[in-house]
Amino acid sequence: MKLILIFISAALINNFVLTYFLGICPFLGVSNKSENALNMGLATTFVMTLTAAVTWPVYHYILVRYNVPFLQYVAFIILIAALVQFVEMYIRKSSPALYRALGIYLPLITTNCAVLGLALFMVLRDYNYIESIIFGFATGVGFTFAIFMMSGIREELEFADIPRHFQGISITLIIAGMMALAFMGFAGLIRG
Amino acid sequence: MLSTLIIISAVSMGGIGAALAGFLAFADKKFKVEEDPRIEALVGALPGSNCGGCGYPGCRPLAEKLLSGEAPPNVCVAGGNETAIKLAALLGLEAKEHKRTLAVVLCRGGNVEAERRASYAGDLTCTASDLTAGDKSCAYGCLGYGECVEACKFGAMAMNDNGLPVVFYDKCVGCGACAKACPRNIIEMHPEDHALFVYCRSKDKGAWAKKVCSVSCIACGLCVKDCSVTGGITLKNNLAVVDYNLAPQNDESTKRCPTKCILSGIEPAMTKQNYLASIPKKAG
Numbered sequence: 001m002k003l004i005l006i007f008i009s010a011a012l013i014n015n016f017v018l019t020y021f022l023g024i025c026p027f028l029g030v031s032n033k034s035e036n037a038l039n040m041g042l043a044t045t046f047v048m049t050l051t052a053a054v055t056w057p058v059y060h061y062i063l064v065r066y067n068v069p070f071l072q073y074v075a076f077i078i079l080i081a082a083l084v085q086f087v088e089m090y091i092r093k094s095s096p097a098l099y100r101a102l103g104i105y106l107p108l109i110t111t112n113c114a115v116l117g118l119a120l121f122m123v124l125r126d127y128n129y130i131e132s133i134i135f136g137f138a139t140g141v142g143f144t145f146a147i148f149m150m151s152g153i154r155e156e157l158e159f160a161d162i163p164r165h166f167q168g169i170s171i172t173l174i175i176a177g178m179m180a181l182a183f184m185g186f187a188g189l190i191r192g
Numbered sequence: 193m194l195s196t197l198i199i200i201s202a203v204s205m206g207g208i209g210a211a212l213a214g215f216l217a218f219a220d221k222k223f224k225v226e227e228d229p230r231i232e233a234l235v236g237a238l239p240g241s242n243c244g245g246c247g248y249p250g251c252r253p254l255a256e257k258l259l260s261g262e263a264p265p266n267v268c269v270a271g272g273n274e275t276a277i278k279l280a281a282l283l284g285l286e287a288k289e290h291k292r293t294l295a296v297v298l299c300r301g302g303n304v305e306a307e308r309r310a311s312y313a314g315d316l317t318c319t320a321s322d323l324t325a326g327d328k329s330c331a332y333g334c335l336g337y338g339e340c341v342e343a344c345k346f347g348a349m350a351m352n353d354n355g356l357p358v359v360f361y362d363k364c365v366g367c368g369a370c371a372k373a374c375p376r377n378i379i380e381m382h383p384e385d386h387a388l389f390v391y392c393r394s395k396d397k398g399a400w401a402k403k404v405c406s407v408s409c410i411a412c413g414l415c416v417k418d419c420s421v422t423g424g425i426t427l428k429n430n431l432a433v434v435d436y437n438l439a440p441q442n443d444e445s446t447k448r449c450p451t452k453c454i455l456s457g458i459e460p461a462m463t464k465q466n467y468l469a470s471i472p473k474k475a476g
Contacts, residue, residue: 058208066200075208082212086219093223 003134008189010138016114017146018183023114027147028172036101037151043087043102045140047109048118050083052136055119056129076119084110114143149179230282231255237278238268243345245269245367258283269293270365292384293366295359299334299378300391300453301405302354306333322375329404332393334378343373360464388434392453395429409453415445
């Protein structure tokens with residue numbers, strides 16, 4: 001039951017993009033086309049799940065055990081960087097088309113604050129190993145959800161008659177704000 | 193106590209780092225992607241300045257496009273003819289002549305000639321100033337904050353004392369970065385055999401254009417009448433426009449211009465050396 005709660009809470013209610021405003025860079029940068037947005041979301045989900053799976057043992061069996069938990073920021077950042085490097089190599093080998101579509105945004109997952117935020121929240125909330133992995137996966141699903149919906153709206157916007165001063169990034173930010181408001185509505189899900 | 197903490201920190205971080213490095217080295221071997229060795233050769237032949245003048249994001253993406261045949265070998269503007277020949281040789285193609293393009297600044301209304309209607313105290317970039325509609329009275333003229341000079345990666349531009357950009361034609365490779373940087377589209381890219389230019393972009397009516405800037409085009413039509421080729425120069429939106437397809441390269445049309453905004457053949461003479469020599473040395 002707790003696992004389901006963690007999943008729903010991370011994917012919808014406390015969506016990283018729309019309630020914590022983490023990972024805004026790819027959210028605005030790769031949401032032009034639905035296909036790319038979905039791929040970006042899947043790549044990020046993959047990285048997030050792996051991050052949770054790798055950072056948890058490192059934190060608990062190395063940093064806590066030897067009493068140096070203050071090193072968590074540095075340790076998490078290098079772990080995430082190495083993971084993204086690995087994912088990049090893997091995607092490049094297995095799917096060159098996806099590699100080209102993601103372009104610069106793939107290495108940018110390294111500096112995606114949502115991934116580091118996930119690792120830090122995991123520590124802060126004191127999840128056990130299984131919960132951490134579920135949390136990482138759910139965060140990725142929430143990210144994919146947000147970026148995919150955004151790309152759908154932006155594709156429709158191509159044909160909309162937008163006033164000149166709102167065109168481009170400003171209308172995107174307004175939509176992001178409205179989506180965030182809508183997501184706040186999910187807060188009613190877990191009452192009682 | 194503190195020293196043990198430092199040692200533990202160093203060893204644990206070093207250990208994690210070393211483990212990850214080993215893992216990545218292994219993954220690099222395992223997931224190695226074979227690349228066409230010709231790409232490296234092509235990248236070596238390109239200037240490597242990543243100026244983007246060819247229309248691709250950089251020299252490496254261009255090399256990939258060259259190999260797939262999507263880009264012709266004479267597309268590199270920074271390298272010019274020599275690079276085109278080298279690339280064509282590497283690709284086994286015949287080199288086509290590379291036509292050099294140059295940047296031309298189409299505004300001569302500097303601090304002396306053009307009036308300022310306000311004192312601008314915001315961010316000192318052209319784009320920011322242009323968002324406030326600019327501090328110059330002329331809505332089409334050069335704002336003079338030098339974004340084009342900053343965009344130039346080849347040291348081919350400078351701002352002169354009059355607050356106008358100068359292009360050095362011995363250095364300009366025609367990548368077009370300055371033209372893209374200018375928020376008012378004052379800089380145009382032209383093949384080097386073009387000589388006749390209207391150095392004004394003002395679409396304002398003659399009286400107003402003249403009031404705010406002494407070297408503006410007032411659309412009097414004298415150059416149109418004097419042009420040796422019929423239709424070589426036309427008036428469009430209160431501005432004289434040269435039709436380069438008809439190639440009116442003569443000086444006749446420039447002689448009677450009351451504001452001296454249409455001129456011929458002043459560009460190629462401006463080299464970096466000439467420019468530096470033209471600045472009067474400061475006394476003392």
